[in-house]
Amino acid sequence: MRILIAEDDPVLADGLTRSLRSGEYAVDCVTDGVAADHALSTQTYDLVILDLGLPRIDGFEIIKRLRRRSPTPPVLVLTARDALQDRVRGLDLGADDYMTKPFELPELEARVRALIRRGMAGGNSLIINGKLNLDTTGRRVTVDNLPLDLSARELGVLEVLMMRSGRVVSKDQLAEKLYGWDEDVGANAIEVCVHRLRKKIEPSGVVIRTIRGLGYLMEKNMEKSGA
Numbered sequence: 183m184r185i186l187i188a189e190d191d192p193v194l195a196d197g198l199t200r201s202l203r204s205g206e207y208a209v210d211c212v213t214d215g216v217a218a219d220h221a222l223s224t225q226t227y228d229l230v231i232l233d234l235g236l237p238r239i240d241g242f243e244i245i246k247r248l249r250r251r252s253p254t255p256p257v258l259v260l261t262a263r264d265a266l267q268d269r270v271r272g273l274d275l276g277a278d279d280y281m282t283k284p285f286e287l288p289e290l291e292a293r294v295r296a297l298i299r300r301g302m303a304g305g306n307s308l309i310i311n312g313k314l315n316l317d318t319t320g321r322r323v324t325v326d327n328l329p330l331d332l333s334a335r336e337l338g339v340l341e342v343l344m345m346r347s348g349r350v351v352s353k354d355q356l357a358e359k360l361y362g363w364d365e366d367v368g369a370n371a372i373e374v375c376v377h378r379l380r381k382k383i384e385p386s387g388v389v390i391r392t393i394r395g396l397g398y399l400m401e402k403n404m405e406k407s408g409a
């Protein structure tokens with residue numbers, strides 16, 4: 183899952199980036215409105231954390247422009263201004279949630295999880311494919327009700343493939359979901375990760391097929407969970 187942070191306070195931006203990366207998200211961070219607008223028009227994100235008081239283009243204008251595009255990621259607005267009218271204006275423009283600075287990181291993380299869940303899984307926190315279950319809230323995977331031990335990358339890949347079961351996902355799409363701009367993606371990183379993942383989910387009977395030249399496809403398994 184990939185998140186854009188647009189925040190011009192370097193200390194806050196750094197704290198948010200670290201905290202979300204340790205929560206296994208891919209994070210890009212920009213410090214002004216022009217860079218935010220550019221990132222949002224060229225990349226795909228699962229969530230945007232947006233400071234309203236950004237230099238060059240303010241957060242209100244960013245939301246307006248974002249809403250003209252589709253599909254749009256959920257937006258969590260951050261602001262130092264706690265004036266009621268700002269909050270109302272942000273929400274009217276289409277922000278999905280609001281936090282007033284200063285705030286506690288665990289609360290922000292909880293809201294991030296909730297927004298991503300709403301945006302990606304249509305509100306369901308459990309994705310089921312045969313005996314393979316993924317709880318997107320607790321970020322926990324089970325096969326036949328037994329917990330599976332996955333690395334952060336493996337979990338990320340599995341999450342994307344499961345959300346798009348039955349559809350082909352390209353390596354580029356996986357890389358885009360898993361890594362921020364400043365992270366180095368080795369050519370084989372995705373292949374190695376998928377290889378390991380296949381072995382780990384083997385007992386579930388769910389298969390990840392390689393579609394030559396296109397990417398990967400997780401087959402839908404109609405067997406009942408826990409059967």
Ligand code: CA
Binds near residue numbers: 189190191233234236
């Ligand atoms: Ca600011």
